[in-house]
Amino acid sequence: MNTRTQEDFIPEDVIEEVRLRTDIVEVISDYVSLQRKGKNYWGLCPFHSENTPSFTVTPEKQMFYCFGCNLGGNIFSFLMKKENLSFVESIKNLAHRYGVSLPEKELSPREREESRLRRRFEEIHEWAASYFHDLLLSLPEGEPGRFYFAKRGVSLETMKSFRLGYASGSWAGLLGYMQEHGVQPYELAEAGLAIEKETPGKDGRQYYDRFRNRVLFSILDRRNKPIAFGGRVLDDSIPKYLNSPETLFFNKGHHLYGMHRAHQGIREEGFAIMVEGYMDVIALQNAGFPNTVASLGTALTQDQAKLLKRYTQRVVLLYDSDTAGIQAALRGGEILRDAGIRVEVLTLTGAKDPDEFLKSYGVEDFHKALRGVLTYIEFKYRTLVRATPPQNIPDKAELVVKLAPDILKVISPVEREGYERFLSLELGLTLEAVQREIASQEQKKSRKERVEQYYPPKQVNSAKNRDNIIDAIICKDQMGQPLPTVYLGVYRAERTLLRMLLEDISHLPRIKAKLGESFWKVSEHQQIFNYLNQDGGLPAHSDETVQSRLASLFLEELDISQTERLLDDCIKEILSTQAEERVEDLQVRMVALEKSGDMAGAMALLKEIGERLKRGE
Numbered sequence: 001m002n003t004r005t006q007e008d009f010i011p012e013d014v015i016e017e018v019r020l021r022t023d024i025v026e027v028i029s030d031y032v033s034l035q036r037k038g039k040n041y042w043g044l045c046p047f048h049s050e051n052t053p054s055f056t057v058t059p060e061k062q063m064f065y066c067f068g069c070n071l072g073g074n075i076f077s078f079l080m081k082k083e084n085l086s087f088v089e090s091i092k093n094l095a096h097r098y099g100v101s102l103p104e105k106e107l108s109p110r111e112r113e114e115s116r117l118r119r120r121f122e123e124i125h126e127w128a129a130s131y132f133h134d135l136l137l138s139l140p141e142g143e144p145g146r147f148y149f150a151k152r153g154v155s156l157e158t159m160k161s162f163r164l165g166y167a168s169g170s171w172a173g174l175l176g177y178m179q180e181h182g183v184q185p186y187e188l189a190e191a192g193l194a195i196e197k198e199t200p201g202k203d204g205r206q207y208y209d210r211f212r213n214r215v216l217f218s219i220l221d222r223r224n225k226p227i228a229f230g231g232r233v234l235d236d237s238i239p240k241y242l243n244s245p246e247t248l249f250f251n252k253g254h255h256l257y258g259m260h261r262a263h264q265g266i267r268e269e270g271f272a273i274m275v276e277g278y279m280d281v282i283a284l285q286n287a288g289f290p291n292t293v294a295s296l297g298t299a300l301t302q303d304q305a306k307l308l309k310r311y312t313q314r315v316v317l318l319y320d321s322d323t324a325g326i327q328a329a330l331r332g333g334e335i336l337r338d339a340g341i342r343v344e345v346l347t348l349t350g351a352k353d354p355d356e357f358l359k360s361y362g363v364e365d366f367h368k369a370l371r372g373v374l375t376y377i378e379f380k381y382r383t384l385v386r387a388t389p390p391q392n393i394p395d396k397a398e399l400v401v402k403l404a405p406d407i408l409k410v411i412s413p414v415e416r417e418g419y420e421r422f423l424s425l426e427l428g429l430t431l432e433a434v435q436r437e438i439a440s441q442e443q444k445k446s447r448k449e450r451v452e453q454y455y456p457p458k459q460v461n462s463a464k465n466r467d468n469i470i471d472a473i474i475c476k477d478q479m480g481q482p483l484p485t486v487y488l489g490v491y492r493a494e495r496t497l498l499r500m501l502l503e504d505i506s507h508l509p510r511i512k513a514k515l516g517e518s519f520w521k522v523s524e525h526q527q528i529f530n531y532l533n534q535d536g537g538l539p540a541h542s543d544e545t546v547q548s549r550l551a552s553l554f555l556e557e558l559d560i561s562q563t564e565r566l567l568d569d570c571i572k573e574i575l576s577t578q579a580e581e582r583v584e585d586l587q588v589r590m591v592a593l594e595k596s597g598d599m600a601g602a603m604a605l606l607k608e609i610g611e612r613l614k615r616g617e
């Protein structure tokens, strides 16, 4: 069949609908790691080999274009080229992904039935959301709900944008309303909004409303359509939280609360904040953290991790600081990490949840707390130490063994060494000993396997793609990573300092006053700094690594409202590492003394190291 006749099966308006619903940045992100800069996104071109991003995506225009190989087009042309699809196939692919029904003659009877049921499901949820919402906003029965949200500082505007609702005490309120819309009670039960009574009445099967006496949170999908509800009681009755059950079209593990706004927010902020409660999502999103989501009353699932991975490489877990919350963070962190996401954990002190924290301390303090996130491994370390403080060498060794599997999963050698140093300093062990212990835990797991975890084989479905992925790894090694002896924190601090200097050269005297002129650990950074230090100008011609690094620095987003603090943080980071390095010299000397048999000398040094660490040097 030629393409022309096939194309005739898909009417123009359907093609247009697919195009409108498609998020070009999201689709291309499956192939290219994109970074936002102004209105556009930039990444390494998937169609030609390059080290400096020249591939752009313009969401506004829904187009992509490469300045390197001059290839461009819309999302259909991208998929056709990238996946070797025909035009029709590319439409089908996207229609499936974004839930657009194609003309029915394309569907089998079973598919047709499913599509009918899905439309009905969406329709029922739309009506139900309006019913609960009107009850909350304007009917007398909604008073307890209004009182509850008002008490928690939720504005009318928020009630509207999150489509909050209220279910009264009536057993047949929704049932009655739906019957006016021609929805049969059994349909409502299939949608999860009504429950069938166990004993049928005189006139057959009997039903009652699932949600009663609760405030309701509409669970909206990315298209802003309600697909389920979460309900919370206002008193002490049980269960406190009640969610829609799983149905043919709703699977809790596949969705996240708040995603209808967060899919945009996560991209813009570059990371996601994962919280426990629906109110936390609302409070944080309203306070200017549009990248906040929560799972739907269950532990984080692999599917949710995959969903997040489509938008970001970095997630900050912000769970309650009680035992349950800590366990949830440890477990959730593992799932996210296994999905290839960088996990950090934020612990708030002085409030039981983020909502309360914001009310007591305000947004600025939350920003401050957010800057103090721990990496997943640090968090796990602190949790383990708090549970059982290590008393002696065997305790310490056991702690290292417990963390080894996590450290072994870190791909970047720099970062891995960073963790090994961290443990060595924290526990007062030599770096060598820590590394030996961790290496001995290293299982058969080859590096290849670890790489595959981060670049799942799913994407490697053609020889061409595979080449691109290898390219991507090489590029990363060339320009994305520092020399193996530089701490990740210092590397980041150096980059940020340079980025700030590029933006505003007037920071130069302050940096020089605090750090001198030759503190840079990464030689390209030193070179760029030297240029800036000489005449404030940039090299027009210099070797390729310097140029690529400059390009990548320019692409880095800089929050200019925070320069003062950023500058201080970076300087502090570099100074504290310099102090740590002095401790490290002591460690090296200690190992040498140990080897030469001077145990007394080694012990004396160990004591010295311990004291310095205690002083926080």
Ligand SMILES: [Zn+2]
Pocket (backbone or CB within 6 Å): 045, 046, 047, 048, 055, 066, 067, 068, 069, 070, 071
């Ligand atoms: Zn290109």
